[in-house]
Amino acid sequence: MIEENVLKIRQRICSLCSKINRDPDSITIVAVSKGRSKEQIGECVAIGITEIGENRVQEAIAKYKALTAQGSQIRTIKWHMVGHLQTNKARNAVEIFDLIQSVDSMHLALEIDRQAAKIDKVQSILVQVNTSGEPTKFGLKPSDTIEVIKQMARLKNIDITGLMTIAPIGGQPEKVRSYFRILRLLLDKINDLGLTSQKLKVLSMGMTDDFQIAIEEGSNMVRLGRAIFEG
Numbered sequence: 001m002i003e004e005n006v007l008k009i010r011q012r013i014c015s016l017c018s019k020i021n022r023d024p025d026s027i028t029i030v031a032v033s034k035g036r037s038k039e040q041i042g043e044c045v046a047i048g049i050t051e052i053g054e055n056r057v058q059e060a061i062a063k064y065k066a067l068t069a070q071g072s073q074i075r076t077i078k079w080h081m082v083g084h085l086q087t088n089k090a091r092n093a094v095e096i097f098d099l100i101q102s103v104d105s106m107h108l109a110l111e112i113d114r115q116a117a118k119i120d121k122v123q124s125i126l127v128q129v130n131t132s133g134e135p136t137k138f139g140l141k142p143s144d145t146i147e148v149i150k151q152m153a154r155l156k157n158i159d160i161t162g163l164m165t166i167a168p169i170g171g172q173p174e175k176v177r178s179y180f181r182i183l184r185l186l187l188d189k190i191n192d193l194g195l196t197s198q199k200l201k202v203l204s205m206g207m208t209d210d211f212q213i214a215i216e217e218g219s220n221m222v223r224l225g226r227a228i229f230e231g
C-alpha cells in the first residue's frame with residue numbers, strides 16, 4: 001500500500017510540476033510517521049523516501065534506536081522534528097534530528113543552540129510561522145518573524161535553512177493558498193534583506209489535504225502522513 005500511495009503522490013507531483021514549470025526533483029517528500037511502526041518506516045526507505053518526520057521526541061528516539069541498529073539502508077534516514085518542541089526536550093532532540101522544523105521562539109532557539117554546542121553540532125532548523133493566526137497553532141506571528149530571525153541568526157550552533165507553516169485543517173482552498181503565500185513572501189523578504197549568512201532555501205508547507213496548493217505556492221518540502229500510510 002505504501003508503495004502504491006507513494007507512486008501516486010509522485011505522479012501527482014510530476015504532473016503538477018509540468019503544469020507550473022517546476023522541477024519535481026526539487027520537491028522533498030517527508031513521510032510523517034507519527035503513530036506508524038518502524039516496519040512502515042522501513043517500507044518508505046525501501047522505495048526511496050528517506051526523510052522521516054516525527055512529532056514527539058520520545059517516540060522518535062525509540063524508532064531511531066530500533067532502526068539504526070538494523071541494516072545499513074536505514075542509516076540513510078534523515079530525521080525531521082515536525083511537532084512542537086518543549087525546551088526541556090531540546091537536548092534529546094539535537095541528538096537525533098537532522099532538521100528541527102518547529103522552532104517557534106527565541107527561547108527555544110537559544111536552548112537548541114546551547115545543547116548543540118555541547119555536542120559540537122550545528123543544528124539545522126526551520127522557523128515555524130503561524131501564517132493563519134489560528135490561536136491553537138504554534139509558530140511565530142508573521143509580523144514578528146523578521147526581528148526574531150535577525151536574533152537567531154547570531155547563534156553559532158544553529159543553521160536556519162528555511163521556514164515552515166501548518167495550514168488550518170479543512171480550510172477553504174483559497175484561504176489555505178493565502179497562508180502559504182504569506183510564508184513564501186516572508187522567505188523572499190528575509191532573503192532580500194540578507195538576514196542570514198546563507199539564503200533560506202526550504203519552504204516546508206503542505207500536508208495530505210493541501211500539498212498541491214502548497215507546491216503551486218512554492219513549497220519545496222511537503223510533509224505527508226495519511227497520503228503515504230493510509231489507503
Ligand SMILES: *Cc1c(COP(=O)(O)O)cnc(C)c1O
Nearest residue numbers: 032055082207208223224225226
Ligand atoms: C501529522 C503531521 C503532518 C502530516 O499530516 P497528514 O495530514 O497526515 O499528511 C504534517 N506536518 C505536521 C506538523 C504533522 O504533525
